[in-house]
Amino acid sequence: xxxxxxxxxxxxxxxxxxxxxxxxxxxxxxxxxxxxxxxxxxxxxxxxxxxxxxxxxxxxxxxxxxxxxxxxxxxxxxxxxxxxxxxxxxxxxxxxxxxxxxxxxxxxxxxxx
Amino acid sequence: xxxxxxxxxxxxxxxxxxxxxxxxxxxxxxxxxxxxxxxxxxxxxxxxxxxxxxxxxxxxxxxxxxxxxxxxxxxxxxxxxxxxxxxxxxxxxxxxxxxxxxxxxxxxxxxxxx
Numbered sequence: 001x002x003x004x005x006x007x008x009x010x011x012x013x014x015x016x017x018x019x020x021x022x023x024x025x026x027x028x029x030x031x032x033x034x035x036x037x038x039x040x041x042x043x044x045x046x047x048x049x050x051x052x053x054x055x056x057x058x059x060x061x062x063x064x065x066x067x068x069x070x071x072x073x074x075x076x077x078x079x080x081x082x083x084x085x086x087x088x089x090x091x092x093x094x095x096x097x098x099x100x101x102x103x104x105x106x107x108x109x110x111x112x113x
Numbered sequence: 114x115x116x117x118x119x120x121x122x123x124x125x126x127x128x129x130x131x132x133x134x135x136x137x138x139x140x141x142x143x144x145x146x147x148x149x150x151x152x153x154x155x156x157x158x159x160x161x162x163x164x165x166x167x168x169x170x171x172x173x174x175x176x177x178x179x180x181x182x183x184x185x186x187x188x189x190x191x192x193x194x195x196x197x198x199x200x201x202x203x204x205x206x207x208x209x210x211x212x213x214x215x216x217x218x219x220x221x222x223x224x225x226x227x
Contacts (some may be wrong), residue, residue: 004155031212031213032212032213034215041201041221041223042220042221043117043119043203043205043218043219043220043221044156044203044218045218046215046216046217049215089155089156093212093213094212095212100211100212101158101212101216102155103155103156103157104155105153105154105155106155
């Protein structure tokens with residue numbers, strides 16, 4: 001069964017600190033992996049997208065890594081800001097007809113001052 | 114939210130009532146999607162449309178209906194058959210259908226039952 005598991009479920013960090021969010025998947029055949037940021041009460045916004053051959057992708061203070069062999073991805077946030085408080089969703093796409101997107105449940109990050 | 118609008122932001126439904134959620138996009142995207150988001154769960158696909166006048170059921174289509182008469186619009190009707198409609202509904206679009214395309218999401222509509 002195609003699944004995407006994220007950890008931790010929630011995380012609280014102090015402003016200025018770094019953090020890493022994890023995503024493990026069992027989707028096959030794999031096409032790509034995306035990280036989305038979702039502010040409370042808003043729609044998700046795409047942060048990064050990685051295909052099978054890409055190991056890392058950066059978007060400002062956000063850096064995503066992908067290990068296709070172990071089927072793991074991480075999202076590293078550097079020098080966190082209060083505006084980083086949001087839910088971060090890992091989404092894996094399978095190579096098949098239709099939409100073929102499998103969504104993780106998300107990690108809720110709270111950045112405090 | 115880039116070019117996708119959803120209305121209303123909040124919607125209240127009475128027992129036995131059908132309600133319609135609006136989704137409009139000006140991105141010239143062919144594909145549009147409706148998702149349901151419940152607390153502590155991942156997004157679940159309700160319906161999607163790859164082209165005008167065509168749509169397919171997603172994982173949880175029961176109790177919902179859609180239409181795609183125009184490229185820009187993909188309204189979702191929550192019927193009285195949907196017994197647990199309270200949720201956050203997200204509309205999305207992509208240039209083409211398929212997992213390689215990035216989906217862009219609207220701001221969402223929160224549906225509450227009175």
